[in-house]
Amino acid sequence: MRTYRSDAIIIKRRNFLEKDRILTLFSKELGKIEALAKGARRPGNRLSPNSDLATIAKFHIHRTKSIDIISEIEPIFHPFGARGKFDKTQKISFGLKIIDKLFELDEPHERTYEVLAKLIRSVSDHEKQLIFLKFLIEVLNDLGYLPNFIGCSNCHRQISAKDDFVFNLKGGLSHTDCCKENFLDIGKDEVKLLKFLSDSKTDDIVNYKANKIVFEKTYNLIRQYFSFEFGKMLPDHIL
Numbered sequence: 001m002r003t004y005r006s007d008a009i010i011i012k013r014r015n016f017l018e019k020d021r022i023l024t025l026f027s028k029e030l031g032k033i034e035a036l037a038k039g040a041r042r043p044g045n046r047l048s049p050n051s052d053l054a055t056i057a058k059f060h061i062h063r064t065k066s067i068d069i070i071s072e073i074e075p076i077f078h079p080f081g082a083r084g085k086f087d088k089t090q091k092i093s094f095g096l097k098i099i100d101k102l103f104e105l106d107e108p109h110e111r112t113y114e115v116l117a118k119l120i121r122s123v124s125d126h127e128k129q130l131i132f133l134k135f136l137i138e139v140l141n142d143l144g145y146l147p148n149f150i151g152c153s154n155c156h157r158q159i160s161a162k163d164d165f166v167f168n169l170k171g172g173l174s175h176t177d178c179c180k181e182n183f184l185d186i187g188k189d190e191v192k193l194l195k196f197l198s199d200s201k202t203d204d205i206v207n208y209k210a211n212k213i214v215f216e217k218t219y220n221l222i223r224q225y226f227s228f229e230f231g232k233m234l235p236d237h238i239l
Contacts, residue, residue, distance in 0.1 A: 002063045003062050003063070004061055006059055007029070007058050007076065007113075008025035008027040008030075008056075008057065009054065009096075009113070009116060009120065010025060010052065010054065011024050011025070011053070011096040011097075012053070012096065012100050013051065019041045020036060020037060020041065021041055021051055022035070022037070024100060026099050026103070026113060027108075028110055028114075029110070031104070031107040032100070032107070033061075033105060035061050035067065035069065036067050037070045047070060047072075047073055051073070052078070053096060054096060056117055056121075059074075060073075077124075079121075079123070079124035081123075090235075092120055094132075094233075094234060095116055095120070095135055098139060101233070102143060102230060109142050111138060114202065118135075118203075130205050130208060131205070131206075134202055134205055140222075140225075141198065146198065147167070147173070148171055149173060149195050150173070150195075151173070152165070152174050152175045152178055153168050153171030153173060154168065154174045154175065155178050163175055167183060167184045167185070173191065184221055186221060187214075187217070189211065190218045190221060193214055193218050194218060194222075219238045222234075
């Protein structure tokens with residue numbers, strides 16, 4: 001029985017037998033994995049306080065022929081600041097559900113892990129809505145679905161500031177004449193924000209102040225793009 005360690009985030013949990021829990025972890029090095037936390041539902045058990053959703057921790061895990069078993073959890077961050085606050089817990093919950101639904105087991109996605117950890121910390125500590133939008137952009141990028149924000153996704157020619165353009169749900173920006181269906185209206189300010197979010201590191205956007213209307217339009221655009229690619233996953237309005 002081999003032991004390994006990994007920083008991970010608890011993205012899902014379900015009860016197992018009488019006192020145990022099966023945790024779905026999003027690991028920095030290993031991607032999404034499932035492991036058994038024996039006795040985690042028993043009061044006083046050493047794993048119990050660190051087996052809540054969105055907990056970031058270092059997990060010590062024994063590999064077995066069936067399901068891996070968690071032997072120790074060293075907490076790194078608990079989202080205590082989000083507890084009892086519906087808008088905050090909902091943002092985190094949507095983030096966890098997106099990861100669980102869209103990512104396969106045992107496929108590392110270190111960039112998405114980092115931005116999910118930033119989302120949990122940010123929402124819990126000081127609430128920065130741009131972090132949630134950055135998280136969505138990073139998920140799209142990691143899965144290979146990041147829209148084109150520079151050239152026309154149809155004719156592949158450069159889009160200049162003088163051109164009329166729309167957002168093509170099948171690829172990103174397009175000249176208006178090149179896209180006759182499956183498109184959304186998009187303005188230059190929304191394009192600027194999307195480029196900034198896709199090009200910047202998560203830490204760089206903490207102090208960035210986006211216009212509220214531009215932010216809401218940009219979120220709505222990304223929400224509809226998510227729905228087009230993956231089905232309805234996000235609320236109509238940012239929480």
